[in-house]
Amino acid sequence: MTKPNKPFYLEPSARLQRFLGRELIADPNVAIIEFVKNGYDAGATEVVIEFVLDGLEPKDQQIIISDNGAGMTTDGFRRNWLRPGYSEKVDKRRVKVRSSGRERVTVGEKGLGRLAAGRLGERLDIYTRRTPKAKWLHVEFVWADYDDMQKSMREIPVPYTVGEAPPQSAFNIGSCMVIEDLSVKWAGKVPGRKVKGRADTRLGRLRQDLELLTLGLDEGDADFSVSIRHDLSDKRSVCGPIDPIAAPASPYRYEIDVASSDEGITVKRTIQRSPEVTAESNRPPREEHTVNLEHPSTAGTGEDDAEDTTDDGNPHGLSCGPFSAVFYYFPPQMKTEQLGVENGVFLYRDGVRVEPYGRNDWLGIRAAKASRQGHAPIAPNQLLGQIRITRDENEALTDMSNRQGLVENEAFHALVTVAQSELQHFGDVILNELVKPQWTQPSDRARYGAERTLDALGLIVRAKVHDLRQPLLTVGTHLDRLEPLEDSSSIPKRDRSIIREVRTESVNLLEFVDRRIAELLQRRFDMDPEEFDVVTIIDRVEADTSADLQALGVDLIRDEVNSVKVVGPPEALFEAVREFVLNGARAAAKHTESPQVSIRAAVRDGQIEVVVRDNGAGLPEGAPDDPFDGGWSSDGGGGAGLNTARELLALYYANPTLKSTEDGTEVVTSFPTDSTRRRLGR
Amino acid sequence: MNAASVLLIDDNLGFIEAASKNAHERGLRLDAVEDWAAALEEFQVGWHELVIADFMLGDSRTGLRLLATIKRMRPETRLVLISGILADDAPAELAGSFVDRYLPKGPLLMTELRAEIEIATDIAARPADWQKAAEATLADEIADEELDRIEAILKGSRTDL
Numbered sequence: 001m002t003k004p005n006k007p008f009y010l011e012p013s014a015r016l017q018r019f020l021g022r023e024l025i026a027d028p029n030v031a032i033i034e035f036v037k038n039g040y041d042a043g044a045t046e047v048v049i050e051f052v053l054d055g056l057e058p059k060d061q062q063i064i065i066s067d068n069g070a071g072m073t074t075d076g077f078r079r080n081w082l083r084p085g086y087s088e089k090v091d092k093r094r095v096k097v098r099s100s101g102r103e104r105v106t107v108g109e110k111g112l113g114r115l116a117a118g119r120l121g122e123r124l125d126i127y128t129r130r131t132p133k134a135k136w137l138h139v140e141f142v143w144a145d146y147d148d149m150q151k152s153m154r155e156i157p158v159p160y161t162v163g164e165a166p167p168q169s170a171f172n173i174g175s176c177m178v179i180e181d182l183s184v185k186w187a188g189k190v191p192g193r194k195v196k197g198r199a200d201t202r203l204g205r206l207r208q209d210l211e212l213l214t215l216g217l218d219e220g221d222a223d224f225s226v227s228i229r230h231d232l233s234d235k236r237s238v239c240g241p242i243d244p245i246a247a248p249a250s251p252y253r254y255e256i257d258v259a260s261s262d263e264g265i266t267v268k269r270t271i272q273r274s275p276e277v278t279a280e281s282n283r284p285p286r287e288e289h290t291v292n293l294e295h296p297s298t299a300g301t302g303e304d305d306a307e308d309t310t311d312d313g314n315p316h317g318l319s320c321g322p323f324s325a326v327f328y329y330f331p332p333q334m335k336t337e338q339l340g341v342e343n344g345v346f347l348y349r350d351g352v353r354v355e356p357y358g359r360n361d362w363l364g365i366r367a368a369k370a371s372r373q374g375h376a377p378i379a380p381n382q383l384l385g386q387i388r389i390t391r392d393e394n395e396a397l398t399d400m401s402n403r404q405g406l407v408e409n410e411a412f413h414a415l416v417t418v419a420q421s422e423l424q425h426f427g428d429v430i431l432n433e434l435v436k437p438q439w440t441q442p443s444d445r446a447r448y449g450a451e452r453t454l455d456a457l458g459l460i461v462r463a464k465v466h467d468l469r470q471p472l473l474t475v476g477t478h479l480d481r482l483e484p485l486e487d488s489s490s491i492p493k494r495d496r497s498i499i500r501e502v503r504t505e506s507v508n509l510l511e512f513v514d515r516r517i518a519e520l521l522q523r524r525f526d527m528d529p530e531e532f533d534v535v536t537i538i539d540r541v542e543a544d545t546s547a548d549l550q551a552l553g554v555d556l557i558r559d560e561v562n563s564v565k566v567v568g569p570p571e572a573l574f575e576a577v578r579e580f581v582l583n584g585a586r587a588a589a590k591h592t593e594s595p596q597v598s599i600r601a602a603v604r605d606g607q608i609e610v611v612v613r614d615n616g617a618g619l620p621e622g623a624p625d626d627p628f629d630g631g632w633s634s635d636g637g638g639g640a641g642l643n644t645a646r647e648l649l650a651l652y653y654a655n656p657t658l659k660s661t662e663d664g665t666e667v668v669t670s671f672p673t674d675s676t677r678r679r680l681g682r
Numbered sequence: 683m684n685a686a687s688v689l690l691i692d693d694n695l696g697f698i699e700a701a702s703k704n705a706h707e708r709g710l711r712l713d714a715v716e717d718w719a720a721a722l723e724e725f726q727v728g729w730h731e732l733v734i735a736d737f738m739l740g741d742s743r744t745g746l747r748l749l750a751t752i753k754r755m756r757p758e759t760r761l762v763l764i765s766g767i768l769a770d771d772a773p774a775e776l777a778g779s780f781v782d783r784y785l786p787k788g789p790l791l792m793t794e795l796r797a798e799i800e801i802a803t804d805i806a807a808r809p810a811d812w813q814k815a816a817e818a819t820l821a822d823e824i825a826d827e828e829l830d831r832i833e834a835i836l837k838g839s840r841t842d843l
Contacts, residue, residue, distance in 0.1 A: 026827055026830045027827070027830075028827070184827070469766045469787065470694050470696070470697070470766065471696065472788075472789055473694070473697050473766065473787045473788070473789065473791060474694070474696040474697045474700045475789065476788065476789025476790060476791065476792065477697060477700035477701050477704055477791065477792050478700045478703075478704075479789070480704055480790075480792040480793065481700075481703060481704045481707055484707065484708060507789060507790065510789035511788065511789055511790065514788045514789050518786065518788075
């Protein structure tokens with residue numbers, strides 16, 4: 001019988017710290033939040049994050065994160081902190097909050113968050129003690145010491161002292177992390193483009209992320225607060241305690257409790273309506289009913305509900321475990337940015353946010369709107385939501401170690417599917433109560449028809465032009481193979497000349513087609529309505545048409561452009577006004593040596609008017625009664641552009657008119673003053 | 683002086699076939715592959731002076747990250763990012779710290795790429811830092827916060843295709 005060999009043992013290289021610390025977490029805000037969560041799990045009521053930055057080189061800058069939680073003894077530190085991957089919280093899922101004694105469910109479980117310090121800076125000093133009378137334990141980490149691949153992790157000494165107090169800590173107990181030699185520039189703005197809804201500065205973005213860290217709305221943890229301090233001169237809106245987001249004033253609040261039952265999946269749905277919506281919809285301010293997603297025939301109390309749950313089907317069982325959620329809907333004129341509300345559906349476990357769900361449209365709201373067009377009234381920027389899970393009841397929903405989200409398993413799929421199904425139901429409620437009543441007017445029907453057509457058209461056009469571009473590239477690459485032959489002495493001169501001509505002409509045509517394709521790909525087809533200033537559209541049209549107008553020798557004149565606000569999809573107005581300007585420019589260029597197009601945007605007799613005039617030949621004899629009907633244009637070309645422009649303006653309930661003037665043609669677009677009111681159903 | 687060797691990564695088979703024929707007929711050395719793994723294998727063998735990658739590779743990783751990874755292996759390599767779907771001229775501005783040039787995929791791409799080959803030709807003569815290359819080869823994929831950010835912006839700015 002063979003004697004068994006002495007077994008092997010894994011011995012992690014010291015360099016593993018680099019991968020688990022410095023290179024595992026991409027976002028430095030996530031690394032800071034890991035320490036805030038550690039304080040939360042230590043039963044702290046307060047965490048203070050202090051940045052010492054002003055006038056210092058990065059190596060001298062500091063981040064000091066202090067909490068008034070339970071702190072650690074030397075033995076506890078050795079047993080827990082010094083063993084990456086070990087977490088007492090796996091077995092001990094609850095801690096007592098220091099001041100109140102209330103129980104709190106812990107959020108960490110991987111034992112890796114502590115290593116995130118390496119993402120923030122090259123050096124970490126930890127100070128911790130459990131009581132004011134105990135001596136501080138001070139432990140030092142210099143992460144560069146762990147870069148030696150030849151050494152194992154246990155060969156790197158971790159120096160510590162007992163009795164040395166932190167140089168500055170917000171509290172006289174708990175833990176204080178001092179991170180130095182910072183790897184990220186925290187002062188000033190984040191480089192690159194602005195991100196809609198996000199602060200310009202790193203500290204501002206950190207504050208935004210911390211505002212979302214705990215549940216907020218109407219169910220936040222009153223026993224926990226986070227503050228930011230820094231020494232930079234501009235302290236506006238960043239320094240100070242951070243309040244979780246408050247429950248916003250919204251016309252609709254939709255709350256669900258999802259659970260397994262003998263019948264399948266049971267959803268308790270509660271809809272709350274604002275007083276205005278209650279009055280206008282003739283519905284009660286609060287409705288509550290329970291539906292079963294597997295047996296739609298038993299569902300709901302109303303006709304609409306039964307119809308909706310039939311569509312819901314059975315979303316793959318509830319392998320994720322029970323969960324609850326709350327959603328707030330904001331109509332187009334209630335911009336979430338102006339309300340100080342981030343939009344998105346955020347995920348919370350035991351009251352603490354699970355990154356990165358929220359801003360990333362993980363429930364596919366935009367795609368749902370695109371596929372159902374006008375029948376899906378909720379756009380991503382019109383929704384705030386929170387989905388709430390717990391460690392105890394949703395064990396299959398586990399975090400990935402890099403904090404990039406949950407492991408995508410069957411349970412996660414079930415969570416997403418049920419949430420999407422419920423959002424569809426919420427959208428149907430809004431559609432039936434808020435949107436459909438507006439469809440009785442012919443102009444409204446036209447508007448929604450146009451919206452559906454444009455949404456679908458945008459997707460189809462982009463898909464088709466992308467398909468076209470790939471073979472164009474290949475054709476261009478093949479044509480390029482002919483170029484060496486144009487100078488080949490083995491080919492007769494006449495043939496070389498033909499090859500050159502064919503190649504040059506073909507390349508020119510390919511370039512023309514490719515430019516048009518590039519234009520289509522760059523054009524945004526975002527048809528989400530919003531309130532905006534017409535001046536911004538005229539600015540865009542002026543910039544966009546300048547090259548074409550210059551080629552035609554046409555001057556664009558701003559006759560009178562005042563700041564006026566309209567509600568609708570900005571892209572639709574841009575396309576329509578651009579069409580009027582180019583149409584007028586072509587007509588003027590054919591008629592006069594000093595061609596001009598002028599734009600006016602102003603309020604006339606209480607109506608918003610956008611007027612585009614040209615000094616062309618005007619409408620000729622025999623022009624149709626309705627020049628927008630297609631097949632005709634004032635420049636003598638095809639009229640498809642004018643027809644499209646009118647379709648686009650239907651999205652604003654606006655109806656353009658085109659007529660001859662003393663010296664050319666004039667297109668007047670009047671926006672009904674009540675369009676805002678009507679689209680909101682008020 | 684020998685012309686620079688070129689590595690092209692693109693999952694459009696029609697294009698890489700046409701580009702390979704084009705290069706062969708002009709006496710240029712061009713290796714063309716379709717995905718990330720093949721690209722790294724090919725680069726470690728061919729040590730190319732010019733690497734051209736499409737933004738979206740077939741396995742949902744980006745050519746930008748691939749080029750950044752190759753840059754770490756051989757910093758002097760000239761790197762060109764190409765794309766037919768990025769929505770505007772943002773790539774040139776944003777990707778500038780990771781690649782030498784961004785080119786939209788248009789019919790004249792080969793003309794532009796020949797100019798790139800000219801530029802890359804003198805790189806062949808430069809000595810290689812083999813130690814740095816060996817270290818970089820150990821990590822398959824570069825981790826970089828700025829790269830994550832730019833990649834996310836570019837993915838967000840492309841059309842929904």
